[in-house]
Amino acid sequence: MKKIVSVLLVLILSLALVVGCAPSEPKTTEPGVQTEAPKEDGYTIALLVKDSTTPFWRYVVTGAEQVAAELNCTVIEYAPLQTQNLEEQVRQVEDAIQKGVDAIAIAPIDSEGIIPAIEKANAAGIPVITTNSKSSGGDLETFIGVDNYEAAKTLAEYMMEDLGGKGNVVIIEGNPAGQTSQDRVAGFTEVIEKYPDVNLLVSQPGMFQRAEAMAIMENLIQANPDIDAVMALNDEMALGALQALQDAGITDVKVTGFDGAKEGLEAIVAGTLFASMNQAPFDQGGVAVRAAVDVLNGKKIDDWIKVGGEVCDISNAAEMLKLFE
Amino acid sequence: MNTLKMKEILTRLSRVLALLFIFIALSILVDNFLEPKNLLNILNQASLNTMIAIGLTFTMLVSGIDLSAGSILALTSVLAATFFRADSVPSMALGIIIALSLGAFLGAINGTVVSYLSLPPFLVTFGMQQIARGVAYLYMSGNVFNNFDQRYLFIGKGDVLGIPMPVIIATVAVIIASLLLSKTTIGRKIYSVGANRSAAQYSGISTHKTTIFAFAASGFMAALAGLVYISRLNAAEAIIGENFSQQAIAAAAIGGISFKGGRGSVYGTVVGALILASILNGMNQLGIPTQYQNLVTGTAIIIAVLLDRTSARVEL
Numbered sequence: 001m002k003k004i005v006s007v008l009l010v011l012i013l014s015l016a017l018v019v020g021c022a023p024s025e026p027k028t029t030e031p032g033v034q035t036e037a038p039k040e041d042g043y044t045i046a047l048l049v050k051d052s053t054t055p056f057w058r059y060v061v062t063g064a065e066q067v068a069a070e071l072n073c074t075v076i077e078y079a080p081l082q083t084q085n086l087e088e089q090v091r092q093v094e095d096a097i098q099k100g101v102d103a104i105a106i107a108p109i110d111s112e113g114i115i116p117a118i119e120k121a122n123a124a125g126i127p128v129i130t131t132n133s134k135s136s137g138g139d140l141e142t143f144i145g146v147d148n149y150e151a152a153k154t155l156a157e158y159m160m161e162d163l164g165g166k167g168n169v170v171i172i173e174g175n176p177a178g179q180t181s182q183d184r185v186a187g188f189t190e191v192i193e194k195y196p197d198v199n200l201l202v203s204q205p206g207m208f209q210r211a212e213a214m215a216i217m218e219n220l221i222q223a224n225p226d227i228d229a230v231m232a233l234n235d236e237m238a239l240g241a242l243q244a245l246q247d248a249g250i251t252d253v254k255v256t257g258f259d260g261a262k263e264g265l266e267a268i269v270a271g272t273l274f275a276s277m278n279q280a281p282f283d284q285g286g287v288a289v290r291a292a293v294d295v296l297n298g299k300k301i302d303d304w305i306k307v308g309g310e311v312c313d314i315s316n317a318a319e320m321l322k323l324f325e
Numbered sequence: 326m327n328t329l330k331m332k333e334i335l336t337r338l339s340r341v342l343a344l345l346f347i348f349i350a351l352s353i354l355v356d357n358f359l360e361p362k363n364l365l366n367i368l369n370q371a372s373l374n375t376m377i378a379i380g381l382t383f384t385m386l387v388s389g390i391d392l393s394a395g396s397i398l399a400l401t402s403v404l405a406a407t408f409f410r411a412d413s414v415p416s417m418a419l420g421i422i423i424a425l426s427l428g429a430f431l432g433a434i435n436g437t438v439v440s441y442l443s444l445p446p447f448l449v450t451f452g453m454q455q456i457a458r459g460v461a462y463l464y465m466s467g468n469v470f471n472n473f474d475q476r477y478l479f480i481g482k483g484d485v486l487g488i489p490m491p492v493i494i495a496t497v498a499v500i501i502a503s504l505l506l507s508k509t510t511i512g513r514k515i516y517s518v519g520a521n522r523s524a525a526q527y528s529g530i531s532t533h534k535t536t537i538f539a540f541a542a543s544g545f546m547a548a549l550a551g552l553v554y555i556s557r558l559n560a561a562e563a564i565i566g567e568n569f570s571q572q573a574i575a576a577a578a579i580g581g582i583s584f585k586g587g588r589g590s591v592y593g594t595v596v597g598a599l600i601l602a603s604i605l606n607g608m609n610q611l612g613i614p615t616q617y618q619n620l621v622t623g624t625a626i627i628i629a630v631l632l633d634r635t636s637a638r639v640e641l
Binding site: 052053054055057058061081083202204209210211214218219220222223236239240243247263 | 363366370462465466467468469471482557558559560562563564565606609610612614
């Protein structure tokens with residue numbers, strides 16, 4: 001009796017998980033019939049993002065859904081419940097393979113850690129596209145996004161120029177285990193090291209979270225009264241750091257983000273955020289879907305489709321903001 | 326004076342001495358540690374954890390625990406935030422009332438399930454943690470609410486005579502909670518239920534009502550902390566407060582609240598929260614990387630629990 005009850009419970013729970021993971025699952029899909037059925041209704045593309053809580057990834061998903069609607073395809077979104085959780089993302093790739101999607105577009109949380117999952121998709125014959133962050137291995141159709149390392153260098157140069165080549169800089173890192181964070185930090189520090197009069201005071205991980213960045217900044221202000229610039233690895237953290245600075249009555253510290261999404265652009269227009277890096281979130285989703293469809297239709301595509309990559313500042317923020325209306 | 330009272334005093338004294346020792350050590354190591362500005366900063370940083378840990382203390386006194394505080398905080402604050410974007414006082418008041426009552430209600434659900442169905446509080450509140458967080462995620466669907474009405478920002482950022490509002494709110498909460506526990510009938514009932522549930526039942530105490538009250542108090546305090554937190558952050562997100570329950574448990578453990586129930590006080594919890602905040606502040610000032618901070622917090626908890634075990638064995 002106990003056994004039956006526990007088996008039933010496990011079944012119900014796993015069902016709840018499946019439903020929870022794929023809210024946009026089309027209702028017509030019959031469970032169990034996942035073999036190569038004729039695709040009259042266009043393709044089904046799995047889009048794996050890095051979290052379900054920050055606006056940036058919502059824009060990526062929105063961009064993907066818009067293009068999918070245009071091309072008569074279906075996008076199934078997978079986002080880890082716990083933000084930036086590699087283990088969950090790996091399971092979601094397996095779920096997507098199991099579901100029998102036509103293509104997988106993924107923003108790898110960890111460039112190394114994702115390889116086995118991508119190899120599984122390769123083995124199942126499902127084309128894989130990376131967006132936002134690269135994977136270090138597996139068979140990949142293309143990469144869509146900015147080169148985090150190059151873009152970070154561009155943004156850092158912009159910052160150094162404004163500082164006049166001297167000052168005290170703080171970096172707020174993302175998830176130190178992830179490739180995105182490592183690449184951006186590497187880009188920043190390489191530029192900073194070229195300027196002997198620029199001091200990198202501290203580089204601390206804020207996990208891409210606004211609240212964490214705010215707490216870090218509060219403490220840094222206590223210990224270092226003479227910060228000139230803060231370079232946060234995404235807009236959310238930049239806004240958190242700005243909040244802490246504003247609360248302390250400090251207005252002369254220049255803060256940069258990285259994303260170029262709505263909230264960050266608004267802050268640039270308002271004059272609080274100094275600059276950000278345009279990552280073109282809509283395109284990271286939309287172009288990924290377009291590329292997936294091209295691959296499935298047998299078209300050749302480039303190894304790297306660049307989107308975004310330019311500095312957002314007061315000169316172009318208002319214009320870029322129009323995209324988000 | 327009986328031995329139990331003596332032990333209680335010994336526990337409390339050891340915590341105050343520990344806090345004193347940390348303060349002396351840090352004031353030697355860190356240049357501006359004792360500056361009023363930094364001391365206020367420590368109090369400010371401890372205030373959120375204090376509020377949540379007070380609620381947790383109530384549940385621990387009835388031999389429960391509350392793992393759902395951080396999630397209840399997230400859910401109630403994102404709901405309240407919906408009302409803070411309209412620039413009107415009635416709307417803000419409504420948001421605050423909704424958040425606090427929902428917090429108390431979710432806590433009461435915890436208490437009801439724990440008490441009437443006799444389920445382990447650890448698992449019940451663990452379940453509630455997931456449910457409340459899930460609803461918060463669904464409600465926000467990846468959005469962030471920010472730029473609240475300036476007047477609302479006062480409770481998280483404002484100050485009265487130089488004392489930050491979160492500190493004032495936490496202090497008031499500490500006073501009310503400790504009066505409630507030491508001077509009222511419900512307070513005495515809470516201690517009796519935690520010390521010996523069946524004895525309390527035989528003496529005519531409604532253990533159900535008492536348990537539900539304690540868990541509701543925890544939900545209420547989580548919601549209160551959430552209201553202060555989003556004001557401080559000037560943003561509401563579904564993800565906030567993920568590790569708040571753990572921090573509150575750390576404060577209670579360091580403060581000498583018994584995990585078996587019936588023993589401990591709000592003041593112990595406050596001292597626990599202050600010890601935690603001072604250690605973290607000192608480490609930040611000394612430039613010790615964040616990665617080491619968990620290590621120190623963990624060690625502090627184990628030392629505190631060990632201290633209790635040893636002092637409980639001392640024959641008086």
